[in-house]
Amino acid sequence: MRSIVLEKYYINAPLRVALLTLATIGSLILLNVLLANGSNVAEAYVLKGCHEADHDANYVDVHFAWGTNLQTPGSAWRTAWSTGMQDWEDANTDHVILFWPDSTSAHKINSIWDQYNPSPGTFSHNYFCQPHYSSWSLKNNTWATTGWSANERRSTAGHEIGHLLGLLHTTNNSLMDVDRDRSVVYVPKTDDINGVNASFDD
Amino acid sequence: MMIHFSKTYVAAALILAVVAAVSVTVISVAGSSNTDEAAPALASHSDPHPHPHSHPHAVGSADGPGVDGDTMVALNFDGTFARSIGELTDTADVIVKGRVARVAGVINTAMNPDDPSQPHAEVFGLGRIYEIEVDERFKGEVPGRLTLVQNEGYFDIGELSEKQLENPSSIESVGNVDTVKPGVDYVFFLRSVDSELARYAAPSYPYRFALVEGKAEPEGNLKEEWSAFAGADAESLLGQLRTLSN
Ligand SMILES: [Zn+2]
Ligand SMILES: [Zn+2]
Numbered sequence: 001m002r003s004i005v006l007e008k009y010y011i012n013a014p015l016r017v018a019l020l021t022l023a024t025i026g027s028l029i030l031l032n033v034l035l036a037n038g039s040n041v042a043e044a045y046v047l048k049g050c051h052e053a054d055h056d057a058n059y060v061d062v063h064f065a066w067g068t069n070l071q072t073p074g075s076a077w078r079t080a081w082s083t084g085m086q087d088w089e090d091a092n093t094d095h096v097i098l099f100w101p102d103s104t105s106a107h108k109i110n111s112i113w114d115q116y117n118p119s120p121g122t123f124s125h126n127y128f129c130q131p132h133y134s135s136w137s138l139k140n141n142t143w144a145t146t147g148w149s150a151n152e153r154r155s156t157a158g159h160e161i162g163h164l165l166g167l168l169h170t171t172n173n174s175l176m177d178v179d180r181d182r183s184v185v186y187v188p189k190t191d192d193i194n195g196v197n198a199s200f201d202d
Numbered sequence: 203m204m205i206h207f208s209k210t211y212v213a214a215a216l217i218l219a220v221v222a223a224v225s226v227t228v229i230s231v232a233g234s235s236n237t238d239e240a241a242p243a244l245a246s247h248s249d250p251h252p253h254p255h256s257h258p259h260a261v262g263s264a265d266g267p268g269v270d271g272d273t274m275v276a277l278n279f280d281g282t283f284a285r286s287i288g289e290l291t292d293t294a295d296v297i298v299k300g301r302v303a304r305v306a307g308v309i310n311t312a313m314n315p316d317d318p319s320q321p322h323a324e325v326f327g328l329g330r331i332y333e334i335e336v337d338e339r340f341k342g343e344v345p346g347r348l349t350l351v352q353n354e355g356y357f358d359i360g361e362l363s364e365k366q367l368e369n370p371s372s373i374e375s376v377g378n379v380d381t382v383k384p385g386v387d388y389v390f391f392l393r394s395v396d397s398e399l400a401r402y403a404a405p406s407y408p409y410r411f412a413l414v415e416g417k418a419e420p421e422g423n424l425k426e427e428w429s430a431f432a433g434a435d436a437e438s439l440l441g442q443l444r445t446l447s448n
Contacts, residue, residue, distance in 0.1 A: 127377035
């Protein structure tokens with residue numbers, strides 16, 4: 001019975017090749033869609049629902065003041081924060097993100113030494129922030145980062161700035177993953193950029 | 203013959219499809235890590251930032267409703283999170299079961315990074331001191347009472363009143379800090395910071411587990427990181443820790 005059906009729908013060689021190619025492309029697209037969706041559900045960016053207040057439809061302007069221990073250009077943590085900012089400026093986000101040093105700004109970036117807090121970096125903000133952080137500050141903790149490389153510091157700075165731009169933690173080895181290897185993951189990844197695009201879509 | 207050929211054909215098509223799909227996925231994954239490596243070199247960055255663009259400034263998008271004058275703050279930390287009891291055990295100098303006996307004041311934990319013997323000029327680190335009455339020891343030499351210093355936020359010194367600076371115990375912890383509670387039995391994983399003063403702090407997060415209704419629940423900042431620990435059985439945690447002290 002089956003052979004009869006197949007006999008009836010017998011197809012010639014060039015058509016077979018064409019169908020095989022189509023089947024391959026189709027399955028490939030289907031599989032990739034399935035794989036991509038699977039990982040997105042489990043691992044994609046998480047939004048806080050709050051982000052830097054100073055933005056319009058095209059630009060995000062982050063005004064900040066260097067703290068008392070970050071006054072020297074070229075010093076380790078000043079370089080880390082500057083590079084972390086540059087990484088976000090260079091990321092291909094929908095909004096152009098710009099960082100503006102301004103000694104009169106209330107938004108401070110400070111370097112501290114705190115042996116009671118194991119966190120290398122902290123982002124503080126006003127508690128009732130939806131949708132905008134009206135007050136915020138960024139800190140690095142040199143006690144927790146003794147012996148760290150430039151890229152590990154840079155990764156920490158970029159991560160904290162990610163919080164300012166509206167991101168929470170992920171588990172997908174992006175910049176917002178607290179478990180990432182900071183010496184390898186130190187610039188915003190596609191998922192971080194997608195997150196910031198979604199964050200400022202208001 | 204026709205059936206045989208068709209089966210081979212279908213099998214080959216399927217295998218090809220899978221191989222092609224997997225290779226495309228592998229290539230795209232490899233591509234995304236290459237982007238990371240293509241990051242701009244540190245040396246190429248001049249400081250302060252060059253900002254050649256001029257652009258319309260955001261209008262009317264400053265503070266959201268209800269946040270003007272709001273001094274209550276919240277924290278986001280980066281790392282360091284343990285993923286298992288084994289990891290916590292390795293990073294802790296001391297593991298005990300105990301409870302808060304009293305709140306013994308506040309210290310400023312934010313020190314000057316260029317001279318850590320001096321307090322920071324601009325930042326106040328709210329370190330609240332809890333006296334912990336110990337009733338079981340699992341790791342480390344521990345006195346009957348120890349003090350736990352918990353980070354409960356950072357403040358710009360300029361934003362604190364003179365009164366608050368004179369009496370830092372009056373400074374409230376920041377909005378989202380889940381502080382250690384009196385009257386609850388805890389398992390604490392601690393790191394020795396000052397052995398003379400028997401002061402301890404968190405080695406990583408989570409560092410304490412509330413023993414409530416037969417469960418050992420992780421407590422503290424950033425709970426979303428702790429799915430690995432949620433809903434653990436209290437007796438099995440204590441049993442696991444008792445094997446350490448034997
Ligand atoms: Zn907005
Ligand atoms: Zn974080």
